[in-house]
Amino acid sequence: MTETCDFLVIGGGIAGISAAAFLSETARVIVLEAESTTGFHATGRTAAIYIRNYGNATLRALNAAAHGFLEQPEGVSETSLLSPRGELMIAAEDELAMLEAYVAGASGMERLTAREAVELFPILRPELIAAAAFERDAMDIDVDRFLQGLIRLMRQRGGRIVTEARVETLARTDGVWTATTPAGRFAAPVVINAAGAWADPVALLAGARPRSITPMRRSAAILPGPEGHAFDSWPLVASASERWYAKPEAGKMMVSPADETPVEPHDAWADEMDLAEGLYRFEQAVTMPVTRVETSWAGLRSFSPDRTPVCGFDGEREGFFWLAGQGGYGIQTAPAMARLTTQLCLGGTPDLSPATIAALDPRRFDGA
Missing domain, CATH: 3.30.9.10 (D-Amino Acid Oxidase, subunit A, domain 2)
Incomplete structure (x- = not known):
């Protein structure tokens, strides 16, 4: 039996879980996580700090866009996910x-x-x-409260997480992607590749060109x-x-x-x-x-090669969406990236500037 949904998210780190939580407000979402628990790899091993000025211009725009949600995480926590810390840089x-x-x-x-x-x-x-x-204004981020709050919100909205579900095959037929895993088969018109370090291997399963993540x-x-x-x-x-x-x-x-x-x-x-x-x-x-x-x-x-995340639909594989390459910025940019993912996937008007969206588009590497 194949379980169906609107969006199939591959990866249960902060990127995949936040995108799933935001999308699940209006769509049916299933998250496939290869490990036995969510947040097992990069999410669970972070320095857990919000630094507005960390990263290039695109990342700084994402940091700024994410701050409001981290400060007032409606539906995720009743209190701010941030607490005072400060960042001192010495030379x-x-x-x-x-x-x-x-x-x-x-x-x-x-x-x-x-x-x-x-x-x-x-x-x-x-x-x-x-x-x-x-x-x-650099702040500590309560990463565990953030992640668990997103999981709770997603489940309240009807979303589902399947653990120990490493994707073994990923194929598209008649406009639908089907993923085969040890936990079963899952299908959706859109696959969101939020697999972190495994983003390129997942792309290869889908027949998409890797983005050198x-x-x-x-x-x-x-x-x-x-x-x-x-x-x-x-x-x-x-x-x-x-x-x-x-x-x-x-x-x-x-x-x-x-x-x-x-x-x-x-x-x-x-x-x-x-x-x-x-x-x-x-x-x-x-x-x-x-x-x-x-x-x-x-x-x-x-x-990614230019140290900027990739967020957007693949230029060649229909229904294949990239949400990867967050580097060391994944926690603090997660709300902004999840919101952009939701807007692009549902046909909404993005809040971010056209320049920022273009800088994140995975198709920027197609001519390389």
Whole structure:
């Protein structure tokens, strides 16, 4: 027996679940998730922070468009998904150009002296800071409450999630896509490819041209917090060239080497060498010794060649919709991407500018 719906979403991360929740207001939606639970890969391994100025111009437009929903997530949570954090960016002498490039075009960023930077993150070594900038409005995101609220909303609207349903075949006949999985067969006129690191393999199953969506491993570790400091309210701090970043995390200190290693899609784990090098760079920048790693992990951040997500219908495979390549911006852009997906799939008028929509269109790669 084949179960039918209006939209078949492949991928149960924040991208697929948010699109499904928005679409399910007026359409029948089924989400197929390969793992035993939703949010298993990138969604569950995120730094969980909203930074308005993070990313290129297209991503900054998405960040801005998503803020209102994250602040007032109607139907998902009764309270804001955001809480104060702040982002402090510091630059050594050889990183000044990178800091300038980041600040260019940014909004709401304050330039700070080394002394002012240390006041915000007191274990920094001031003699190593040539310049600094601070985004006061950067916020922590409650990712679990966000994801679970979307799931609850989708189910209230009649949507369904099928886990352990890795797509094995995907074919279109008479205007309908049929996906075969270990959990059964599912069919819909439109398939939404929200498979994250597996977006290109899913496209190949559908006979669509891959968009060179490349998974890149990023590692992170939890360290004991700095002794003698009340640090829970400190901001996230990052080096301007992304050699490392750190933020308080539930009474500990999370540190990442900000690595980006291209890998095949898989259940990622932290690379010991990348982690060791990143922790060394962090230790050189602060007065806190790294005595032990309490736990470590890694996630896959998947990028298109121009580091901008793809969101739109495939130019060659009818009814095949791309929602992928979110890189490290997937959580904070999810509401904007889900809204655009819904508008494009249902024939509505998009809220985003034509330039932003064109920058996201997967057909931009067709002539490459």
